[in-house]
Amino acid sequence: MALDLKNIHIGSMIQSHVEQNEFEMTRICKFMRSSETEIEVMYLQKDLPTNVLLRWSKLLQYDFFRVYSQYLILFAPQKSNIQSIKQKEDKKSALPQFRKNLYTQEIIDFILELVRTGKRTKKQVMEEYNIPKSTLYKWLEKY
Template structure:
């Protein structure tokens, strides 16, 4: 199933991460000082206030803003690519630049023939060595499932 990164639904992303992490609704309600209904409403929201996204990022120890950064990197017009961000944020949860969703998105384009390796490298400014590491590490895993 192909992800459409042009259509970000932050509430669904947060709900999925909550389920993966197994965090109880009581803990979430206490953290946000909100009712269960208000938390459920957040899950239904396509976009959320940045302060709320920051709180979710802290609670789940996941940088949800990275989803938007990756969107900018992948879908900015050619020649206007955003340079890699410098280490400035104290809120750095992940070591690598690319999320698993981005890796899956790129590998799916390669596997379906939508893009060639060279097109991915040039259009998305992904280093050749990085792309080949993804192919050897993750594409092998997908074939065995």
């Protein structure tokens, strides 16, 4: 199943993972503390509450939250340096700070597919996703 990061349907992703790995429904129901009908309804949901998604991630041993992180890496606008400096001067956040430029293999494959299929030029990829020129060329050479 190709990952469509612009249109995430977490329920179908979970269902696909369950089917691929042949998880038994009785085990799923017991772990999720839900009926078979409730599980089937979850498969139809585009979004799920975080506590439910966390349980699915534990059961299936797959980080479904990373799908959303990859979306943010690719599509969320980056802060300008001025904004970033001003925010640091104003106050420290109680939330953990993460680096935005951590590229997973799925993201690299997604970007390279855009370039190789001609859907985007190298320049468009660099501008749209804020990927440094040297990084893109290293990926093209390596993969």
